[in-house]
Amino acid sequence: MSTNEQKAQQLIAEAEKKLGAKGFFSSLFGGSSRAEDAIECYQRAANLFKMAKNWSSAGSAFSEAAKLHLQSGSRHEAATNYVDAANCYKKTDVNEAVTCFLKAIEIYTDMGRFAMAAKHHQSIAEMYETEAVDLDKAIQHYEQAADYFRGEESNSSANKCLLKVAHYAAQLEQYDKAIQIYQEVATSSLESSLQKYSAKEYFFRAALCQLCIDHLNAQHALDRYIQQYPAFQDSREYKFLNKLIEQIEEQNLDGFTDTVKDYDSISRLDQWYTTILLRVKKQLNENPDLC
Structure with a gap:
Protein backbone atom coordinates (compact mmCIF):
# COMPACT_ATOMS: atom_id res chain seq x y z
CA MET A 1 0.00 0.00 0.00
CA SER A 2 1.40 3.40 -1.00
CA THR A 3 1.81 6.34 1.38
CA ASN A 4 -1.10 8.14 -0.26
CA GLU A 5 -3.34 5.12 0.19
CA GLN A 6 -2.36 4.86 3.86
CA LYS A 7 -3.22 8.53 4.40
CA ALA A 8 -6.50 8.02 2.57
CA GLN A 9 -7.40 5.05 4.76
CA GLN A 10 -6.70 7.16 7.87
CA LEU A 11 -9.02 9.87 6.55
CA ILE A 12 -11.75 7.29 5.87
CA ALA A 13 -11.42 6.03 9.46
CA GLU A 14 -11.55 9.61 10.72
CA ALA A 15 -14.72 10.28 8.72
CA GLU A 16 -16.39 7.13 10.04
CA LYS A 17 -15.42 8.08 13.58
CA LYS A 18 -16.99 11.52 13.22
CA LEU A 19 -20.17 10.02 11.82
CA GLY A 20 -20.21 7.37 14.56
CA ALA A 21 -20.41 9.96 17.36
CA LYS A 22 -24.02 9.70 18.54
CA GLY A 23 -26.13 10.71 21.46
CA PHE A 24 -28.23 13.67 22.63
CA PHE A 25 -25.41 16.17 23.11
CA SER A 26 -23.59 15.26 19.88
CA SER A 27 -26.78 15.79 17.90
CA LEU A 28 -27.49 19.04 19.75
CA PHE A 29 -23.97 20.41 19.41
CA GLY A 30 -21.89 20.09 16.28
CA GLY A 31 -23.94 17.48 14.39
CA SER A 32 -23.84 19.35 11.08
CA SER A 33 -20.18 20.34 11.51
CA ARG A 34 -19.29 16.68 12.05
CA ALA A 35 -21.02 15.81 8.77
CA GLU A 36 -19.13 18.62 7.03
CA ASP A 37 -15.85 17.40 8.51
CA ALA A 38 -16.65 13.84 7.40
CA ILE A 39 -17.40 15.05 3.87
CA GLU A 40 -14.06 16.85 3.77
CA CYS A 41 -12.29 13.70 4.95
CA TYR A 42 -13.97 11.58 2.26
CA GLN A 43 -13.12 14.10 -0.45
CA ARG A 44 -9.49 14.36 0.65
CA ALA A 45 -9.27 10.57 0.83
CA ALA A 46 -10.75 10.29 -2.66
CA ASN A 47 -8.12 12.62 -4.08
CA LEU A 48 -5.33 10.70 -2.36
CA PHE A 49 -6.70 7.45 -3.81
CA LYS A 50 -6.73 9.12 -7.23
CA MET A 51 -3.06 10.06 -6.81
CA ALA A 52 -2.35 6.41 -6.01
CA LYS A 53 -4.45 5.36 -9.04
CA ASN A 54 -6.70 3.33 -6.76
CA TRP A 55 -9.76 4.26 -8.80
CA SER A 56 -12.26 1.96 -7.12
CA SER A 57 -11.51 3.30 -3.63
CA ALA A 58 -11.53 6.87 -4.95
CA GLY A 59 -14.97 6.28 -6.47
CA SER A 60 -16.23 4.79 -3.21
CA ALA A 61 -14.96 7.78 -1.16
CA PHE A 62 -16.56 10.30 -3.53
CA SER A 63 -19.83 8.31 -3.33
CA GLU A 64 -19.80 8.50 0.47
CA ALA A 65 -19.26 12.28 0.28
CA ALA A 66 -22.15 12.53 -2.19
CA LYS A 67 -24.51 10.62 0.14
CA LEU A 68 -23.67 12.97 3.03
CA HIS A 69 -24.21 16.04 0.84
CA LEU A 70 -27.59 14.63 -0.18
CA GLN A 71 -28.57 14.02 3.45
CA SER A 72 -27.70 17.61 4.31
CA GLY A 73 -29.70 18.99 1.38
CA SER A 74 -26.69 20.09 -0.69
CA ARG A 75 -27.96 18.63 -3.94
CA HIS A 76 -25.59 20.38 -6.33
CA GLU A 77 -22.56 19.24 -4.31
CA ALA A 78 -23.97 15.72 -4.12
CA ALA A 79 -24.39 15.57 -7.89
CA THR A 80 -20.85 16.90 -8.39
CA ASN A 81 -19.42 14.19 -6.12
CA TYR A 82 -21.43 11.47 -7.86
CA VAL A 83 -19.93 12.64 -11.17
CA ASP A 84 -16.46 12.61 -9.57
CA ALA A 85 -17.14 9.06 -8.40
CA ALA A 86 -18.36 8.01 -11.85
CA ASN A 87 -15.25 9.39 -13.52
CA CYS A 88 -13.10 7.30 -11.15
CA TYR A 89 -15.18 4.14 -11.58
CA LYS A 90 -15.00 4.54 -15.39
CA LYS A 91 -11.43 3.25 -15.20
CA THR A 92 -12.29 0.02 -13.39
CA ASP A 93 -16.02 -0.68 -13.16
CA VAL A 94 -18.38 0.56 -15.88
CA ASN A 95 -21.51 -0.60 -14.04
CA GLU A 96 -20.61 1.40 -10.93
CA ALA A 97 -19.77 4.39 -13.11
CA VAL A 98 -23.18 4.20 -14.80
CA THR A 99 -24.90 3.92 -11.40
CA CYS A 100 -23.16 7.07 -10.15
CA PHE A 101 -23.88 9.01 -13.34
CA LEU A 102 -27.55 8.02 -13.09
CA LYS A 103 -27.69 9.26 -9.48
CA ALA A 104 -26.21 12.58 -10.60
CA ILE A 105 -28.68 12.74 -13.51
CA GLU A 106 -31.61 12.14 -11.16
CA ILE A 107 -30.50 15.10 -9.02
CA TYR A 108 -29.89 17.37 -12.01
CA THR A 109 -33.27 16.61 -13.61
CA ASP A 110 -34.99 17.19 -10.27
CA MET A 111 -33.25 20.59 -10.13
CA GLY A 112 -34.29 21.36 -13.73
CA ARG A 113 -30.70 21.31 -14.96
CA PHE A 114 -31.38 19.30 -18.09
CA ALA A 115 -28.26 20.36 -20.01
CA MET A 116 -26.12 18.80 -17.25
CA ALA A 117 -28.30 15.68 -17.28
CA ALA A 118 -27.89 15.47 -21.06
CA LYS A 119 -24.11 15.77 -20.79
CA HIS A 120 -23.95 12.82 -18.38
CA HIS A 121 -26.32 10.67 -20.47
CA GLN A 122 -23.82 11.36 -23.24
CA SER A 123 -20.99 10.17 -20.99
CA ILE A 124 -22.87 6.93 -20.27
CA ALA A 125 -23.49 6.42 -23.99
CA GLU A 126 -19.78 6.89 -24.72
CA MET A 127 -18.91 4.20 -22.17
CA TYR A 128 -21.33 1.80 -23.85
CA GLU A 129 -19.58 2.57 -27.14
CA THR A 130 -16.10 1.70 -25.91
CA GLU A 131 -15.51 0.27 -22.41
CA ALA A 132 -18.57 -1.99 -22.23
CA VAL A 133 -19.75 -2.37 -25.79
CA ASP A 134 -23.55 -2.39 -25.79
CA LEU A 135 -24.84 -0.44 -28.78
CA ASP A 136 -28.50 -0.74 -27.76
CA LYS A 137 -27.74 0.99 -24.46
CA ALA A 138 -25.51 3.53 -26.21
CA ILE A 139 -28.45 4.39 -28.48
CA GLN A 140 -30.80 4.66 -25.51
CA HIS A 141 -28.60 7.16 -23.67
CA TYR A 142 -27.76 9.18 -26.79
CA GLU A 143 -31.50 9.49 -27.46
CA GLN A 144 -32.15 10.67 -23.91
CA ALA A 145 -29.26 13.15 -24.15
CA ALA A 146 -30.63 14.48 -27.45
CA ASP A 147 -34.09 14.86 -25.92
CA TYR A 148 -32.75 16.92 -22.99
CA PHE A 149 -30.45 19.01 -25.21
CA ARG A 150 -33.33 19.81 -27.55
CA GLY A 151 -35.50 20.81 -24.60
CA GLU A 152 -32.80 23.32 -23.66
CA GLU A 153 -32.62 24.64 -27.25
CA SER A 154 -29.12 23.16 -27.67
CA ASN A 155 -29.99 21.87 -31.13
CA SER A 156 -26.39 21.45 -32.29
CA SER A 157 -25.60 19.19 -29.31
CA ALA A 158 -28.89 17.33 -29.82
CA ASN A 159 -28.06 16.67 -33.48
CA LYS A 160 -24.60 15.35 -32.58
CA CYS A 161 -26.23 12.80 -30.28
CA LEU A 162 -28.89 11.91 -32.85
CA LEU A 163 -26.22 11.30 -35.49
CA LYS A 164 -24.63 8.81 -33.09
CA VAL A 165 -28.03 7.11 -32.75
CA ALA A 166 -28.37 6.90 -36.54
CA HIS A 167 -24.82 5.60 -36.92
CA TYR A 168 -25.40 2.70 -34.52
CA ALA A 169 -29.01 2.08 -35.58
CA ALA A 170 -27.74 1.45 -39.12
CA GLN A 171 -25.06 -0.90 -37.78
CA LEU A 172 -27.80 -2.82 -35.93
CA GLU A 173 -29.85 -2.94 -39.17
CA GLN A 174 -32.47 -0.55 -37.77
CA TYR A 175 -32.48 1.22 -41.11
CA ASP A 176 -35.82 3.04 -40.84
CA LYS A 177 -34.70 4.67 -37.62
CA ALA A 178 -31.35 5.68 -39.11
CA ILE A 179 -32.98 7.06 -42.28
CA GLN A 180 -35.45 9.17 -40.32
CA ILE A 181 -32.71 10.73 -38.20
CA TYR A 182 -30.34 11.39 -41.12
CA GLN A 183 -33.17 13.04 -43.05
CA GLU A 184 -34.24 15.15 -40.06
CA VAL A 185 -30.68 16.33 -39.33
Whole structure:
Protein backbone atom coordinates (compact mmCIF):
# COMPACT_ATOMS: atom_id res chain seq x y z
CA MET A 1 0.00 0.00 0.00
CA SER A 2 1.40 3.40 -1.00
CA THR A 3 1.81 6.34 1.38
CA ASN A 4 -1.10 8.14 -0.26
CA GLU A 5 -3.34 5.12 0.19
CA GLN A 6 -2.36 4.86 3.86
CA LYS A 7 -3.22 8.53 4.40
CA ALA A 8 -6.50 8.02 2.57
CA GLN A 9 -7.40 5.05 4.76
CA GLN A 10 -6.70 7.16 7.87
CA LEU A 11 -9.02 9.87 6.55
CA ILE A 12 -11.75 7.29 5.87
CA ALA A 13 -11.42 6.03 9.46
CA GLU A 14 -11.55 9.61 10.72
CA ALA A 15 -14.72 10.28 8.72
CA GLU A 16 -16.39 7.13 10.04
CA LYS A 17 -15.42 8.08 13.58
CA LYS A 18 -16.99 11.52 13.22
CA LEU A 19 -20.17 10.02 11.82
CA GLY A 20 -20.21 7.37 14.56
CA ALA A 21 -20.41 9.96 17.36
CA LYS A 22 -24.02 9.70 18.54
CA GLY A 23 -26.13 10.71 21.46
CA PHE A 24 -28.23 13.67 22.63
CA PHE A 25 -25.41 16.17 23.11
CA SER A 26 -23.59 15.26 19.88
CA SER A 27 -26.78 15.79 17.90
CA LEU A 28 -27.49 19.04 19.75
CA PHE A 29 -23.97 20.41 19.41
CA GLY A 30 -21.89 20.09 16.28
CA GLY A 31 -23.94 17.48 14.39
CA SER A 32 -23.84 19.35 11.08
CA SER A 33 -20.18 20.34 11.51
CA ARG A 34 -19.29 16.68 12.05
CA ALA A 35 -21.02 15.81 8.77
CA GLU A 36 -19.13 18.62 7.03
CA ASP A 37 -15.85 17.40 8.51
CA ALA A 38 -16.65 13.84 7.40
CA ILE A 39 -17.40 15.05 3.87
CA GLU A 40 -14.06 16.85 3.77
CA CYS A 41 -12.29 13.70 4.95
CA TYR A 42 -13.97 11.58 2.26
CA GLN A 43 -13.12 14.10 -0.45
CA ARG A 44 -9.49 14.36 0.65
CA ALA A 45 -9.27 10.57 0.83
CA ALA A 46 -10.75 10.29 -2.66
CA ASN A 47 -8.12 12.62 -4.08
CA LEU A 48 -5.33 10.70 -2.36
CA PHE A 49 -6.70 7.45 -3.81
CA LYS A 50 -6.73 9.12 -7.23
CA MET A 51 -3.06 10.06 -6.81
CA ALA A 52 -2.35 6.41 -6.01
CA LYS A 53 -4.45 5.36 -9.04
CA ASN A 54 -6.70 3.33 -6.76
CA TRP A 55 -9.76 4.26 -8.80
CA SER A 56 -12.26 1.96 -7.12
CA SER A 57 -11.51 3.30 -3.63
CA ALA A 58 -11.53 6.87 -4.95
CA GLY A 59 -14.97 6.28 -6.47
CA SER A 60 -16.23 4.79 -3.21
CA ALA A 61 -14.96 7.78 -1.16
CA PHE A 62 -16.56 10.30 -3.53
CA SER A 63 -19.83 8.31 -3.33
CA GLU A 64 -19.80 8.50 0.47
CA ALA A 65 -19.26 12.28 0.28
CA ALA A 66 -22.15 12.53 -2.19
CA LYS A 67 -24.51 10.62 0.14
CA LEU A 68 -23.67 12.97 3.03
CA HIS A 69 -24.21 16.04 0.84
CA LEU A 70 -27.59 14.63 -0.18
CA GLN A 71 -28.57 14.02 3.45
CA SER A 72 -27.70 17.61 4.31
CA GLY A 73 -29.70 18.99 1.38
CA SER A 74 -26.69 20.09 -0.69
CA ARG A 75 -27.96 18.63 -3.94
CA HIS A 76 -25.59 20.38 -6.33
CA GLU A 77 -22.56 19.24 -4.31
CA ALA A 78 -23.97 15.72 -4.12
CA ALA A 79 -24.39 15.57 -7.89
CA THR A 80 -20.85 16.90 -8.39
CA ASN A 81 -19.42 14.19 -6.12
CA TYR A 82 -21.43 11.47 -7.86
CA VAL A 83 -19.93 12.64 -11.17
CA ASP A 84 -16.46 12.61 -9.57
CA ALA A 85 -17.14 9.06 -8.40
CA ALA A 86 -18.36 8.01 -11.85
CA ASN A 87 -15.25 9.39 -13.52
CA CYS A 88 -13.10 7.30 -11.15
CA TYR A 89 -15.18 4.14 -11.58
CA LYS A 90 -15.00 4.54 -15.39
CA LYS A 91 -11.43 3.25 -15.20
CA THR A 92 -12.29 0.02 -13.39
CA ASP A 93 -16.02 -0.68 -13.16
CA VAL A 94 -18.38 0.56 -15.88
CA ASN A 95 -21.51 -0.60 -14.04
CA GLU A 96 -20.61 1.40 -10.93
CA ALA A 97 -19.77 4.39 -13.11
CA VAL A 98 -23.18 4.20 -14.80
CA THR A 99 -24.90 3.92 -11.40
CA CYS A 100 -23.16 7.07 -10.15
CA PHE A 101 -23.88 9.01 -13.34
CA LEU A 102 -27.55 8.02 -13.09
CA LYS A 103 -27.69 9.26 -9.48
CA ALA A 104 -26.21 12.58 -10.60
CA ILE A 105 -28.68 12.74 -13.51
CA GLU A 106 -31.61 12.14 -11.16
CA ILE A 107 -30.50 15.10 -9.02
CA TYR A 108 -29.89 17.37 -12.01
CA THR A 109 -33.27 16.61 -13.61
CA ASP A 110 -34.99 17.19 -10.27
CA MET A 111 -33.25 20.59 -10.13
CA GLY A 112 -34.29 21.36 -13.73
CA ARG A 113 -30.70 21.31 -14.96
CA PHE A 114 -31.38 19.30 -18.09
CA ALA A 115 -28.26 20.36 -20.01
CA MET A 116 -26.12 18.80 -17.25
CA ALA A 117 -28.30 15.68 -17.28
CA ALA A 118 -27.89 15.47 -21.06
CA LYS A 119 -24.11 15.77 -20.79
CA HIS A 120 -23.95 12.82 -18.38
CA HIS A 121 -26.32 10.67 -20.47
CA GLN A 122 -23.82 11.36 -23.24
CA SER A 123 -20.99 10.17 -20.99
CA ILE A 124 -22.87 6.93 -20.27
CA ALA A 125 -23.49 6.42 -23.99
CA GLU A 126 -19.78 6.89 -24.72
CA MET A 127 -18.91 4.20 -22.17
CA TYR A 128 -21.33 1.80 -23.85
CA GLU A 129 -19.58 2.57 -27.14
CA THR A 130 -16.10 1.70 -25.91
CA GLU A 131 -15.51 0.27 -22.41
CA ALA A 132 -18.57 -1.99 -22.23
CA VAL A 133 -19.75 -2.37 -25.79
CA ASP A 134 -23.55 -2.39 -25.79
CA LEU A 135 -24.84 -0.44 -28.78
CA ASP A 136 -28.50 -0.74 -27.76
CA LYS A 137 -27.74 0.99 -24.46
CA ALA A 138 -25.51 3.53 -26.21
CA ILE A 139 -28.45 4.39 -28.48
CA GLN A 140 -30.80 4.66 -25.51
CA HIS A 141 -28.60 7.16 -23.67
CA TYR A 142 -27.76 9.18 -26.79
CA GLU A 143 -31.50 9.49 -27.46
CA GLN A 144 -32.15 10.67 -23.91
CA ALA A 145 -29.26 13.15 -24.15
CA ALA A 146 -30.63 14.48 -27.45
CA ASP A 147 -34.09 14.86 -25.92
CA TYR A 148 -32.75 16.92 -22.99
CA PHE A 149 -30.45 19.01 -25.21
CA ARG A 150 -33.33 19.81 -27.55
CA GLY A 151 -35.50 20.81 -24.60
CA GLU A 152 -32.80 23.32 -23.66
CA GLU A 153 -32.62 24.64 -27.25
CA SER A 154 -29.12 23.16 -27.67
CA ASN A 155 -29.99 21.87 -31.13
CA SER A 156 -26.39 21.45 -32.29
CA SER A 157 -25.60 19.19 -29.31
CA ALA A 158 -28.89 17.33 -29.82
CA ASN A 159 -28.06 16.67 -33.48
CA LYS A 160 -24.60 15.35 -32.58
CA CYS A 161 -26.23 12.80 -30.28
CA LEU A 162 -28.89 11.91 -32.85
CA LEU A 163 -26.22 11.30 -35.49
CA LYS A 164 -24.63 8.81 -33.09
CA VAL A 165 -28.03 7.11 -32.75
CA ALA A 166 -28.37 6.90 -36.54
CA HIS A 167 -24.82 5.60 -36.92
CA TYR A 168 -25.40 2.70 -34.52
CA ALA A 169 -29.01 2.08 -35.58
CA ALA A 170 -27.74 1.45 -39.12
CA GLN A 171 -25.06 -0.90 -37.78
CA LEU A 172 -27.80 -2.82 -35.93
CA GLU A 173 -29.85 -2.94 -39.17
CA GLN A 174 -32.47 -0.55 -37.77
CA TYR A 175 -32.48 1.22 -41.11
CA ASP A 176 -35.82 3.04 -40.84
CA LYS A 177 -34.70 4.67 -37.62
CA ALA A 178 -31.35 5.68 -39.11
CA ILE A 179 -32.98 7.06 -42.28
CA GLN A 180 -35.45 9.17 -40.32
CA ILE A 181 -32.71 10.73 -38.20
CA TYR A 182 -30.34 11.39 -41.12
CA GLN A 183 -33.17 13.04 -43.05
CA GLU A 184 -34.24 15.15 -40.06
CA VAL A 185 -30.68 16.33 -39.33
CA ALA A 186 -30.08 17.06 -43.03
CA THR A 187 -33.25 19.17 -43.15
CA SER A 188 -32.20 20.95 -39.97
CA SER A 189 -28.74 21.61 -41.44
CA LEU A 190 -30.24 23.25 -44.53
CA GLU A 191 -31.75 25.91 -42.29
CA SER A 192 -28.29 27.10 -41.25
CA SER A 193 -25.86 28.76 -43.67
CA LEU A 194 -22.96 27.39 -41.58
CA GLN A 195 -24.20 23.80 -41.53
CA LYS A 196 -25.83 23.66 -44.96
CA TYR A 197 -22.93 21.87 -46.62
CA SER A 198 -23.07 18.97 -44.14
CA ALA A 199 -26.58 18.07 -45.37
CA LYS A 200 -24.90 16.32 -48.31
CA GLU A 201 -23.30 13.73 -46.01
CA TYR A 202 -26.54 13.05 -44.13
CA PHE A 203 -28.57 12.60 -47.32
CA PHE A 204 -25.80 10.30 -48.59
CA ARG A 205 -25.95 8.17 -45.47
CA ALA A 206 -29.76 8.07 -45.53
CA ALA A 207 -29.76 6.92 -49.16
CA LEU A 208 -27.25 4.15 -48.44
CA CYS A 209 -29.53 2.92 -45.65
CA GLN A 210 -32.40 3.04 -48.16
CA LEU A 211 -30.33 0.82 -50.47
CA CYS A 212 -30.15 -1.78 -47.71
CA ILE A 213 -33.94 -1.98 -47.81
CA ASP A 214 -34.76 -1.50 -51.49
CA HIS A 215 -33.08 0.27 -54.41
CA LEU A 216 -36.39 1.75 -55.60
CA ASN A 217 -36.84 3.36 -52.18
CA ALA A 218 -33.36 4.81 -52.55
CA GLN A 219 -34.18 6.25 -55.99
CA HIS A 220 -37.38 7.89 -54.73
CA ALA A 221 -35.47 9.24 -51.73
CA LEU A 222 -32.81 10.77 -54.00
CA ASP A 223 -35.52 12.55 -55.96
CA ARG A 224 -36.84 14.06 -52.74
CA TYR A 225 -33.37 15.04 -51.55
CA ILE A 226 -32.52 17.04 -54.69
CA GLN A 227 -35.86 18.84 -54.37
CA GLN A 228 -34.85 19.87 -50.85
CA TYR A 229 -31.21 20.53 -51.72
CA PRO A 230 -30.66 21.05 -55.48
CA ALA A 231 -26.88 21.33 -55.04
CA PHE A 232 -26.82 17.68 -53.94
CA GLN A 233 -27.41 16.67 -57.58
CA ASP A 234 -23.96 17.95 -58.55
CA SER A 235 -22.15 16.05 -55.79
CA ARG A 236 -19.93 12.98 -56.23
CA GLU A 237 -22.10 11.25 -53.61
CA TYR A 238 -25.27 11.68 -55.67
CA LYS A 239 -23.59 10.43 -58.85
CA PHE A 240 -22.11 7.48 -56.95
CA LEU A 241 -25.53 6.52 -55.56
CA ASN A 242 -27.14 6.72 -59.02
CA LYS A 243 -24.43 4.51 -60.46
CA LEU A 244 -24.90 1.97 -57.65
CA ILE A 245 -28.64 1.87 -58.34
CA GLU A 246 -27.91 1.37 -62.04
CA GLN A 247 -25.64 -1.61 -61.28
CA ILE A 248 -28.25 -3.11 -58.96
CA GLU A 249 -30.97 -2.78 -61.62
CA GLU A 250 -28.67 -4.51 -64.12
CA GLN A 251 -27.83 -7.17 -61.51
CA ASN A 252 -24.19 -6.40 -62.24
CA LEU A 253 -22.20 -7.53 -59.21
CA ASP A 254 -18.82 -6.78 -60.80
CA GLY A 255 -20.02 -3.37 -61.90
CA PHE A 256 -21.21 -2.65 -58.34
CA THR A 257 -17.79 -3.64 -56.95
CA ASP A 258 -15.94 -1.52 -59.51
CA THR A 259 -18.17 1.49 -58.79
CA VAL A 260 -17.36 1.25 -55.09
CA LYS A 261 -13.62 0.84 -55.80
CA ASP A 262 -13.60 3.88 -58.09
CA TYR A 263 -15.33 6.03 -55.51
CA ASP A 264 -13.11 4.78 -52.69
CA SER A 265 -9.96 5.57 -54.66
CA ILE A 266 -10.87 9.27 -54.55
CA SER A 267 -13.01 9.59 -51.40
CA ARG A 268 -11.85 7.06 -48.82
CA LEU A 269 -14.79 5.12 -47.35
CA ASP A 270 -14.63 4.53 -43.61
CA GLN A 271 -15.72 1.39 -41.74
CA TRP A 272 -19.38 2.44 -41.49
CA TYR A 273 -19.73 3.06 -45.24
CA THR A 274 -17.86 -0.14 -46.04
CA THR A 275 -20.16 -2.19 -43.78
CA ILE A 276 -23.33 -0.76 -45.33
CA LEU A 277 -22.07 -1.21 -48.90
CA LEU A 278 -21.01 -4.80 -48.22
CA ARG A 279 -24.55 -5.53 -46.99
CA VAL A 280 -26.03 -4.09 -50.20
CA LYS A 281 -23.57 -6.13 -52.25
CA LYS A 282 -24.43 -9.28 -50.28
CA GLN A 283 -28.13 -8.79 -51.03
CA LEU A 284 -27.34 -8.34 -54.73
CA ASN A 285 -25.21 -11.49 -54.70
CA GLU A 286 -27.73 -13.63 -52.80
CA ASN A 287 -30.97 -12.33 -54.29
CA PRO A 288 -30.31 -10.90 -57.75
CA ASP A 289 -33.92 -11.49 -58.82
CA LEU A 290 -35.16 -9.17 -56.05
CA CYS A 291 -33.27 -6.25 -57.57
